[in-house]
Amino acid sequence: MRTKVIVMSMVMIAAMGTMMLFAGTVCAETSEMGLTGAMGLVKTLTGQLDVTEKQATGGAGALFNMARGLLPETEYGQVAGAIPGIGDLIKAAPDISKASAQASDKISGLTRGLGAVTSAVDNAQKYTAVYEQFKALGLDTEMVSKFVPVILSFVQSTGGEAVVNILKSVWE
DSSP states (O other), X not given: OHHHHHHHHHHHHHHHHHHHHHHHHHHHHHHHHHTTSHHHHHHHHHHHHOOOHHHHHHHHHHHHHHHHHHSOHHHHXXXXXXXXXXXXXXXXXXXXXHHHHHHHHHHHHHXXXXXXXXXXXXXXXHTHHHHHHHHHTTOOGGGHHHHHHHHHHHHHHHHHHXXXXXXXXXXX
16 A cells, blocks of 8 residues: 555656646747747847837837838738737837827828829828837937838748738838
8 A cells, every 4th residue: 555655656746747847848938939029029129229128119119000000901910910919019109299190190181192292201201100209219210210120130030021021011
């Protein structure tokens, strides 16, 4: 009887050890997977651009929010699928002023039907809110042009060429 108890105890200890090992592996894999999403992008931006985590998070969020507003839902869905946690980045982007949003709407209304001029104005207009958000983060507006290639490179590794091309259609 005593031998059975000892054997059963050893089996239970071995089973618990296996479960703990499995749990540790799952946690490590989850942690590594998280680096491919929003936090991985933030880490990449802070490492390559000498910006703070808050600036990286808010700046990326501002750009993705712009993309979300300009892309069809299906295309934005592809972008969001390539970057788990993208919603958290967008929430971290500073709010834009009402005046900036209204000015943007007015410019859009005034330039309808002006051909090539409209295209140039539309391009500048779509970045108005992003520039304001970057300034609110303490970043120069020139940093937008530094964020975009870093983000595109990151998205290339997580979502492939198709997702990069979707973002390029908005950002370039």
